[in-house]
Amino acid sequence: MGERRLVKDLNIKKVIVEKGVSGQEFAQQILRRLPDIPVQTIKENESKAVHDIQNMGKETLHLLPYKGEFLKPCPGTREYICCGYQILNVATNCPLDCSYCILQSYFNQPYLKTFVNLEQGVEQVLKIIDSNPDLVFRIGTGEFTDSLAIDPITRWSDWLLPLFSKRKNAVLELKTKTDNIRGLLTSKFRDRIIVSWSLNSPFIAVGEEHRAASLKKRLEAARQCQSEGFVVGFHFDPLIPHPKWKEEYTKTLELLDKYIDPKGIIWISLGSLRFMPGLKPIIRRRHPDTCVLDGEFIMGLDGKMRYFKPIRMELYSYMRKNLEKWHPDPGLYLCMESHDVWQKSMGWSPETSNGLKRYLDRRVVEIFG
Amino acid sequence: MNTQKFATADLHLIDTDRINDSPGPYGMSFGFELKPLVRSIKTVGLLNVPVLIEDGKDAKTVISGYRRIQAVKSLKWDNIPCRVIQKSESSPLECLLLNLHENLATRNLNNVEKGMVLSHLNSYLPLNEIMKDYMPLLDLPSNEEKFDLFLKIEKELDENIKIYLARGHISLQGVRMLLDMDPASRLSVFGLISNLKFNINQQIQLINYLIDISHITKASVIELLKDQPLENIRLNDNLNTPQKAKAVLRLLRTRRFPSLTEAEKTFNKMVSKLDLPERVRIDPPLFFESPDYRLEILFKEGKELREKIGRLFKMDGIEEIGNPWERGAW
Numbered sequence: 001m002g003e004r005r006l007v008k009d010l011n012i013k014k015v016i017v018e019k020g021v022s023g024q025e026f027a028q029q030i031l032r033r034l035p036d037i038p039v040q041t042i043k044e045n046e047s048k049a050v051h052d053i054q055n056m057g058k059e060t061l062h063l064l065p066y067k068g069e070f071l072k073p074c075p076g077t078r079e080y081i082c083c084g085y086q087i088l089n090v091a092t093n094c095p096l097d098c099s100y101c102i103l104q105s106y107f108n109q110p111y112l113k114t115f116v117n118l119e120q121g122v123e124q125v126l127k128i129i130d131s132n133p134d135l136v137f138r139i140g141t142g143e144f145t146d147s148l149a150i151d152p153i154t155r156w157s158d159w160l161l162p163l164f165s166k167r168k169n170a171v172l173e174l175k176t177k178t179d180n181i182r183g184l185l186t187s188k189f190r191d192r193i194i195v196s197w198s199l200n201s202p203f204i205a206v207g208e209e210h211r212a213a214s215l216k217k218r219l220e221a222a223r224q225c226q227s228e229g230f231v232v233g234f235h236f237d238p239l240i241p242h243p244k245w246k247e248e249y250t251k252t253l254e255l256l257d258k259y260i261d262p263k264g265i266i267w268i269s270l271g272s273l274r275f276m277p278g279l280k281p282i283i284r285r286r287h288p289d290t291c292v293l294d295g296e297f298i299m300g301l302d303g304k305m306r307y308f309k310p311i312r313m314e315l316y317s318y319m320r321k322n323l324e325k326w327h328p329d330p331g332l333y334l335c336m337e338s339h340d341v342w343q344k345s346m347g348w349s350p351e352t353s354n355g356l357k358r359y360l361d362r363r364v365v366e367i368f369g
Numbered sequence: 370m371n372t373q374k375f376a377t378a379d380l381h382l383i384d385t386d387r388i389n390d391s392p393g394p395y396g397m398s399f400g401f402e403l404k405p406l407v408r409s410i411k412t413v414g415l416l417n418v419p420v421l422i423e424d425g426k427d428a429k430t431v432i433s434g435y436r437r438i439q440a441v442k443s444l445k446w447d448n449i450p451c452r453v454i455q456k457s458e459s460s461p462l463e464c465l466l467l468n469l470h471e472n473l474a475t476r477n478l479n480n481v482e483k484g485m486v487l488s489h490l491n492s493y494l495p496l497n498e499i500m501k502d503y504m505p506l507l508d509l510p511s512n513e514e515k516f517d518l519f520l521k522i523e524k525e526l527d528e529n530i531k532i533y534l535a536r537g538h539i540s541l542q543g544v545r546m547l548l549d550m551d552p553a554s555r556l557s558v559f560g561l562i563s564n565l566k567f568n569i570n571q572q573i574q575l576i577n578y579l580i581d582i583s584h585i586t587k588a589s590v591i592e593l594l595k596d597q598p599l600e601n602i603r604l605n606d607n608l609n610t611p612q613k614a615k616a617v618l619r620l621l622r623t624r625r626f627p628s629l630t631e632a633e634k635t636f637n638k639m640v641s642k643l644d645l646p647e648r649v650r651i652d653p654p655l656f657f658e659s660p661d662y663r664l665e666i667l668f669k670e671g672k673e674l675r676e677k678i679g680r681l682f683k684m685d686g687i688e689e690i691g692n693p694w695e696r697g698a699w
Contacts, residue, residue: 108512284549284580294585296626298656308629309657310694340660344695 006152006180007033010095013059015039016111018046020065026159027063027116033153034061054286056103057110058095061153064113070121071128074143079301080336081350083269084357085138088125088172090118090156091145096177097210099287100238103144105279112145114154122163129170136361139164142175142196149178157183165189171364173233177212179221185228192368194266195225196233199256201248204240208292215252219259226264231367237271237335239315241307242291246318253322262327266367267360270316271335274306301338309341316345331363374459375420375432375467378452383429385442385449388421393430394461394489395468399481400535406440415441420452422464429453433468462493473506479535480544483507484523487516521548530559540569546576554590561594565603565614578621585625628694632657635693643686646677651690662690 015037021027022041031039044064070089076082091114093103115121129137141147141156151157157174161184164172173194174184184195197218200208205215213221226232234256242248273292275283283293297305306312316334323330333356334342342349350356392398419434431438434451441449469486472478478486486507490499500511509515518541522534525548533539539547539562547555558579562572583590593599602608602616623630636653645651648667654660664681668674681687689696 108514281546281549291584293581296628298626298629298658301658308626308632310632310692311628338660 011059012037012061016062017041018064019043021063021116024116026118030153060111062111062113063116065117066115071125077302080338081356082353083360087143088139088141090115090141094146095149096146096212099208099283099290100273100292104282129167133169136364137170139170140173140175146176147174148176148180151180151183155183157187161187161189161193165191177209179213179217181221181225190229194233195230196235197222198235199252202251203242203248215255219255223259231266233266235269236319237269238273240273240292241295257326262330265330266363267331269333269335270319272307272312272315274304276304313341313345320346378454380450381453382448383451385446387428388438389428389430392435395432395465396435397472397482397485398435400532401436403440406436407443410440418450418452423455425456432464433471465489480541481531481535484519487519488523518545539572543572557591557594566610567614571614574618578625582624632693639689646680649677
């Protein structure tokens with residue numbers, strides 16, 4: 001697919017630029033890629049909360065500077081084991097529209113917000129990385145947005161890959177549900193870059209992951225990246241029990257087997273759906289036909305809703321059994337789970353967040369050296 | 370706004386039957402108790418006169434003082450002193466703001482009345498001005514979602530539910546959830562709520578369960594409410610109203626959380642098989658989420674504690690306590 005077509009498919013109808021940033025090189029490049037889109041310049045903080053709960057301003061790109069720390073630890077909680085991931089905050093909101101997405105809670109802060117002072121921000125991040133040579137930084141951009149969904153417009157891949165490829169104590173993970181890999185493939189940088197895909201059962205992918213690429217397209221893109229020398233990862237998160245979920249997840253595992261060589265995978269995470277209680281009415285209103293709220297949710301120790309423990313354990317055990325049949329060491333880990341759930345569904349436990357961090361850091365060293 | 374024109378408007382003695390009986394376009398009174406005002410007027414007379422506007426016909430429309438006029442009518446007064454202004458002297462918005470500010474200065478508006486105010490304002494002012502200037506006056510957050518909710522309360526909510534809301538018998542959250550339902554389901558659920566007198570927390574639980582179960586089973590809320598087990602609870606003469614409300618919630622919880630309720634049942638069975646000493650209990654973690662179970666021993670002195678610990682130490686079956694789903698009991 002041509003670059004212009006990719007940009008057009010994002011269906012951006014308007015660009016809002018905060019005064020003072022339109023001169024920045026990164027903003028200029030973005031605006032050049034959207035030549036026919038009307039641009040509105042606004043003052044700082046002038047952007048008003050609009051009541052667009054259905055669309056969340058997904059057709060408006062908002063270019064602004066980010067005032068906070070660009071690198072932040074993933075918001076884990078002490079009640080569950082967290083992997084020690086770090087988030088590089090390049091943007092918030094996402095053109096995809098997964099019914100379970102936590103970003104829906106922020107509907108009163110709409111638009112695809114893209115931070116155009118990324119260059120300065122990343123510079124600070126690199127200083128932190130370089131001044132801590134004994135630490136391994138696992139960094140991702142896919143927490144508050146999809147890493148590649150608007151890459152045809154932002155071309156983060158052009159900026160970030162060369163910078164992270166040079167670091168020996170960091171990896172950059174680009175997490176996506178799209179097949180927008182053109183920017184990656186045209187880059188000559190591969191080292192220290194992980195391209196990873198969120199996967200789900202076909203039932204969930206079709207019914208709940210609106211505007212995301214089909215599973216087949218995601219895995220075709222993953223295969224292409226793998227064959228072009230990228231290290232890949234996968235995230236079965238959120239796992240969602242639904243009618244015939246075992247058969248359905250098995251179909252995805254079969255596709256995975258068809259397209260991917262398990263030896264090149266750095267990790268596969270498993271996580272079950274969890275959400276702040278306030279998200280439920282928003283999901284009900286935005287996605288009245290969703291099945292993602294049908295499960296037996298209880299209040300977790302971190303105040304989030306999550307499936308009743310034996311249901312989670314059954315999900316993880318099933319996935320583990322089948323993934324380990326595929327490859328004995330696929331780098332499985334659980335996202336935000338407790339020691340006892342680890343032990344009973346994975347057969348071992350890292351015991352603590354530090355333990356899990358060490359396990360994943362070791363995977364980085366094993367794969368990248 | 371010319372702030373003096375209402376205060377300086379001429380005083381007239383107006384026949385009560387010539388005053389429009391409806392709250393009219395400026396009204397913001399709902400669910401009020403008239404008796405104290407009637408008593409006050411009967412005892413000390415009418416202290417503040419209402420303000421009316423000539424509506425061009427014979428009758429006059431109330432701008433402010435709707436309750437006072439209702440009180441006076443109930444006292445069978447033939448006429449009442451009022452300030453009367455001409456239609457040409459004041460815009461509808463000025464009339465509305467007069468009544469709003471007078472009300473805000475003397476009392477708190479209930480949620481139905483806030484809906485009435487926002488609905489009236491919506492006829493005259495742009496949304497951003499209402500959100501910026503008036504929602505804070507009503508102690509409401511300035512957002513469009515809240516605005517829509519209050520507008521719906523005014524325009525879509527059934528009279529009986531409005532009365533419940535005005536009296537604080539149902540929460541705003543409960544009303545919002547009811548408003549998300551179709552009108553027939555809303556009335557059915559409200560019928561159950563008012564019939565069995567669910568408290569505010571129970572109402573939220575009930576509505577949540579019904580919506581969730583309806584989604585899961587693809588049965589309508591009305592069909593769920595006609596379910597025989599639920600009907601049996603309603604008709605059970607051995608239960609009083611609060612017991613019926615609790616039984617309905619238990620029944621729906623079992624349907625909504627089959628695995629969790631099964632685990633609780635199995636655990637309770639495990640514990641009940643133990644011959645625990647009096648005032649000793651074993652509780653599972655909340656929703657079985659934490660790995661830690663709790664043993665509680667109440668005792669008056671160390672001797673009793675030692676005796677109870679001794680009995681627990683020797684107790685058969687105590688090692689069976691644990692996650693029900695791991696005990697082969699399922």
